[in-house]
Amino acid sequence: MQPYELTLTEASASISSGELSPRELTESALARIEAVEGRVHAFATVTAEIALAQADRATAEIARGSYRGPLHGIPVGIKDLMNTAGTATTASSKVRAQFVPDTDAAVVEAVGRAGMVMVGKTHTHEFAYGGVTPTTRNPWDLERMAGGSSGGSAAAVGYGGVLAALGSDTGGSIRIPASFCGTVGLKPTFGRVSRVGVASLAWSLDTVGPLTRNVSDAALVLSAIAGHDPRDPGSARTPVPDFTEGLEDGVHGLRIGIPTNFFTEDLDGETDAAVTAAVRVLEGLGAVVVAVVIPQAEHLGAVITGIMMPEASAYHRRALRETPELFTEEVRSLLEVGETILATDYIDALRFRQSMKHAWKDMMRAVDVVVAPTVLTPALPAQDTERFRPDGTSEDANVEFGRLSIPANLLGLPSLQVPCGFSAAGLPLGVQIMGRPFAEQTVLAVGRAYELATDTVGRIAPL
Template sequence: MQPYELSLAAAADEIRARRLSPVELVDSVLDRIARTEPGLQAYVTVTAERARESARESARAATTGQMKGPLHGIPVALKDLIDVAGVATTASSQVRADHRAAADSTVAARLAAAGTALVGKTHTHEFAYGLTTPQTRNAWDPSRVAGGSSGGSAVAVAAAAATFALGTDTGGSIRVPAALNGVVGLKPTYGLVPRHGVTSLSWSLDHVGPLTRTVEDAALVMSVLAGHDPRDPASLPTPSSVDYRPLSGADLTGVRVGVPRNYYFEHVDPEVEAAVRSATAQLEALGATLVEVEIPMARYVQATQWGLMVPEATAYHERTLRSAPEQYGADIRVLLEAGALMSAGDYLRAQRARTLMRQAWLRMLDEVDVVAAPTVPVTAVRSDQEVIVWPDGTSESVSDAYVRLSAPADITGVPALSVPVGHDGAGMPIGMQLLGRPLAEAMVLRVGHAYEETVPARGHAPVAVAS
C-alpha cells in the first residue's frame, strides 16, 4: 500500500510509530495529485512547496517527540472558500481572480496548529451556489457530475489526492458530493465549527465540515475544528476540546434509529432506496431499534431553503453584482438577480418557518437518537443531464433533486453524516445520511462508525491516472 492510500487514522498511527515520515506522506499525496489532476480537476491551486515545508517541520518535530496530535503531518485540502494567509481564495469565480487572503480563517489556523500540511485549494461551484461543481469530474466516472458545491474536496479525497479535506454545506454541499463520490461527509451542528474567514453563501445556513475516507477520520478532524470563536456571530459557546472519536465495537444496543415514513423515500431511485434500507437493517442487526418517524413540515422545506439562501446570497454579493455583473457565470448571476426581487416579508416568513421547523424536528428527535435516510435521491448523473424524470411523470432539476434530502439538516441546524452504503448497477456510489440532535455529533459518528465496521474496507476510486 502506498502512503497516499492510507486513511487519516492509519497514517496518524504510522507517523506516531515512526514507520512513516510526514515528508514521505506529503510527497506521496503530491505525486498522486500530479497523476490524477489532468483528469479530475479537483484543485484550483496546488501548494506543493508550502506542503513540503510543513512536512519537513512536522518530521523534525516528530523526531524530538513534539507531536501535535493525530493530524500531525497529515495532508489536507481546503475548499476554495476558506482563507489561508497569502494563498488565493477564488471561490472558483472570476470575481475573485486576484484575491489573496490576508489572514487565516479560524479552521485553517486550527488545522495548521494541529500540524497539518496544506496541499491545495479545491474547486467549488462558483461561490458555492450550486450542487454539481461543473469544472470537476466525478472520481468514479469522469462523464458524471462531482456533486457540489464541495465537489473538488470530495473528489480529491475519493481519488486519494488528499488524506482529508474541508468543505462547506449550505444546502447539502458537503454531503451531496460525499455521497456521489463514495466518501464520508459531516455537516456539524450549526455554529459548532466557526466560519470566520470563510466566504459566505447564506449566513443563516452555512456550515464548515470534513470530508474523509472513514467515519473515524471525520471524528479526528472534528476534535480539532470544533469550538467557540467570538468572531463568528453564530458560534456556539461549546468546549474547545472534545474527543469525537467513536469507540471500537459495533454494538448499537439501546440506540433508536428513526426511519422516515414520509419525505425521504419519496421520488428516490429504487437502487438508492434498497441500499439505504439494507444499511438500516444492518443497524438493526447491530442492536439498534428501528422506529418509524414522521418528518415534520416536509412540504415547506424547499420554500424555506430558497427563501433564506437566495436573498442572503444576493445581499452578500450586492456591491459586486452592481459593479461587475459580467464576471459571474450565467447560472449564478440569474440566481443573484432573482434574490433582489424577493421581498422582506418573504424573507421574514422563511425565517419564521425555519424556527418552527427546527422546533418540530427537536420534538421528533426526542423519540429517536438518529434518523437514517438517503443522502441524495439518485447517484451521480451525466454531466449534460439537467432534469430527472420520475416514474410518475413528474420531473425536477438535478440541483433541486440533490438539495431536496439534504436541505432539512441545514434549515434545522442538526448534525448530518453521509456514509457510503454501496453502489448502483453502474458502479456509482450510494450514500446514507444519519441525522441527530444538535451537538450530538458523537452519537451520529458512533452509529456511522458501527455500520462502517461491518462492511469491507473501502479503497480509493478507480481513477484513470496520467503515466
C-alpha cells in the first residue's frame, strides 16, 4: 500500500508513531496527483513547493516533540473559492484570474494551525454557481461529471490526491460531488464554520465543510475548522465539541426518519435500492425506523431559488456591471435573472423559510435524524446538461442534482453524505443523514456506524 492510499486517520496514526513522515506522505500524494491529474483535472493549482516546505516543517516540528494533533502533516486540498495568501484564488472564473489574496480564509488559517499541508487549490463550478464543475471529471469514470460545485475537492479525495479537502455547500455543493465521486462530505449547521475569506454564492445559505475518505476523518477536520468567528455575521456562538467524541456510540435505539414523499420522487432505481439497503443496515444495528412526511415539500425549490438568486446577484453586482464578458455565459445568465427578482419576493421567501424551519422542527421531534438519498441519480455523462426522469420528462441537470440537498441548506441543518454502494456501471451512490441544528455528533455517529458495518466507505477510484 502506498501512503496516499491511507485514510487520514490511518496516516495520522503512522505519523504519530514515527512510521511515516509528513514529507513521505506528501511526496506520495503529489506523485499520485502527477500520475492522474492530467485526466481528472481536479486542481486549479497544484502547490507542490509550498506543500513540500510545509511537510518539512511538520516533520521537523514532530521530531522535536511539537506535535499539533491528528491533522499534523496531512495533505489537504482547498476549494478555489477560499483565499490563500500568496496563492491565486480564482473561483474558477476569469473574473478573478489575477486575484492573489494577502491573507488566508478563516478555514485555511484553521487547517494551517492544525498543521495540515496544502497541496493545491481545487476546481469549482464558476463562483460555485452550479452542480457540475465542468473542468473536472469523475475519477470513477472519466466520461462522467464530478458534480459541483466542490467537484475538484471531491475528485481529488476520490482518487487519493489528498486525504481531505475543504468545500462549500449552498445548495448541495459538498454532498453532490461527494456522492458522485464516492467520498464522505459534511455540510455542517449554518454558522458552525466561519466563511470569512470565502467567495460567497448566497450569504444566508453558504456553509463550509470537509470532504474525506471516511466519517472519522470528517469528524477530525470539522473539529479543527468549527468555531465562532466575530468577523462572520452569520457565525454561531454555539459551543464546539470534539466531534470525535461519541463517534463509536452506534445507533441502537436511535430514531431514523425515512421520508415517504419528496425524496422518493423521480428517484433512480439503483439509488433507491442502495439507500433502502443502507437503512436496513442501520435497522439491523438497532435503529428504530420511523416514517416521516416532509412538510411543505412542494415549496422547497421556489423558496431557495427566491433567496439564492438575488443574493448571488447582489454579491456580483459590480463585476456584472463592469466586466460581464469575463463570466461564463451560464453564470452571467443566472446573475442577470437574479436581478429581476423583486425585493418583495425575496422577503417573502425569507419569511416562508421561517415557516419551513418551524415545520421541520415539529417533524423532527419524532426522530433523531432523517436518512434519504443524496442525489437522484449516479453521475451523468460529462456532456449532459439535462437529466431525463423516469416519466420521460427532463430537467436541467443542475436543478435535478440539487433537489434533494436543498432542504438542509434552506433550513440550516447538518447533513452528512456517505457512500452506500455502486451502480451496475460501477458508479458511486450516496445516502445523506440530516440532523437537528448543531447535532453534527449525531449524524456523524450514524454515518460511522454504517461505515463500520459495511465495506463501501473509504474506497479510492482505481485510476
